[in-house]
Amino acid sequence: MVAPEKRVYTLQFWLLCLSLFLFLGSFNLLIPELPAYLRAMGGEQYLGLIISLFALTAGLARPLSGKLTDRIGRIPIIVFGIFISVISGLLYTVVTGIIGFFIIRLLHGLSAGFTPTGNTSLLTDIIPAAKRGQAMGYVGIATSLGMAVGPPVGSWISMNYSHDVLFFSSSASALLALVAVAGIKETLKKKQPFTAKMLIIHKDEVIDRDVMAPSLVMLMTIFSFGLLLTIVPDYSEFLEMENKGVFFTYFLTASLLVRATAGHASDRHGRQKVLKVGVALQLVALVMMALLPFKAAFLAAGVVFGLGSGVISPALFAWTADLAQEHQRGKAMSTLFLALEIGILLGALGSGFLYNNQSDRFPVTFLLGAFFTAFSLYYLLKRWPAFHR
Secondary structure (H helix, E strand, O other), rough: OOOOOOOOOHHHHHHHHHHHHHHHHHHHHHOHHHHHHHHHOOOOOHHHHHHHHHHHHHHHHHHHHHHHHHHHHHHHOOOHHHHHHHHHHHHHOOOHHHHHHHHHHHHHHHHHHHHHHHHHHHHHOOHHHHHHHHHHHHHHHHHHHHHHHHHHHHHHHHHOOHHHHHHHHHHHHHHHHHHHHHOOOOOOOOOOOOHHHHOOOOOOOOHHHHHHHHHHHHHHHHHHHHHHHHHHHHHHOOOOOOOHHHHHHHHHHHHHHHHHHHHHHHHHHHHHHHHHHHHHHHHHHHHHHHHHOOHHHOOOOOOOOEOOOOOOHHHHHHHHHOOOOHHHHHHHHHHHHHHHHHHHHHHHHHHHHHHHHOOOHHHEEEEHHHHHHHHHHHHHHHHHHOOOO
């Protein structure tokens, strides 16, 4: 008698998706309104730091979160990151001044440095290799929903209430994510008790060389996302769009519509073919943004960019999981996320410097993102045979 096939998508999997939706939603509520908030404090020349400082501490935290994920467990790392997000939302309401604001952005970035590393490592533990692409697609739908719902809801709260209500809402969303995590079981089999020595990171614990190829592709493709996070609010105002978060809704809605299908396609046809399609779509979108300065074209480009992102993301995460050694899954995922943070950081800083609050520089700023994306496509076409699947 053949044993029944073990369920892949359990309650634990769906609770993980729910917690990610609420966690991503918590800080994406703030994205479209933070530039205006900083400008009101007299800090318009520092717009690029809103995203880059967040990405900086998230990136610096990656090696530590990867190490601790493989030592003390997935759940403690997830919980710690969410807790930081709850506290950060509350601190925005009590700290005043540009310096205080940026200190909170640095603190808030730690949340993104810990929680996703634990989440993706736990996901890799519970999903069989043949289903990884599809599972990453479902998780991507949850994260895209959080990122899609967050910006327009955040803008609506800000327009109808106040920034303080917006910050409290961010904390509330993170707190609900913490409640969802309470129903998830630990998956690390050989846990170690935490010791202070674990906080010391050695150079061989920073990067997992086994996953350098997907990490490089991640860095080059996510550069444009850091760029968009930085200049889209101002570009939306330039195009006289009242809600500065609507672009992200179009982009992320398109992304979530294809993630599960794209992930399944990468399981069947390999990561290579799927990634080439996604990167090409992203490149087309950025060229559209540079050459067509109209509201309808901008939103259409957002849809195309979202389709490309929805294809790229599950394939990259599944590829990383394929290459990761079982005892170093946390380290592998932290390496991929480190590349993500570096890419966002460079995209935010580069676009902020190039744009410099001058509307005539929008086209060349979008073309900067197109350049990095084109290089990524070239890398996939020319270098892929040196790596497996």
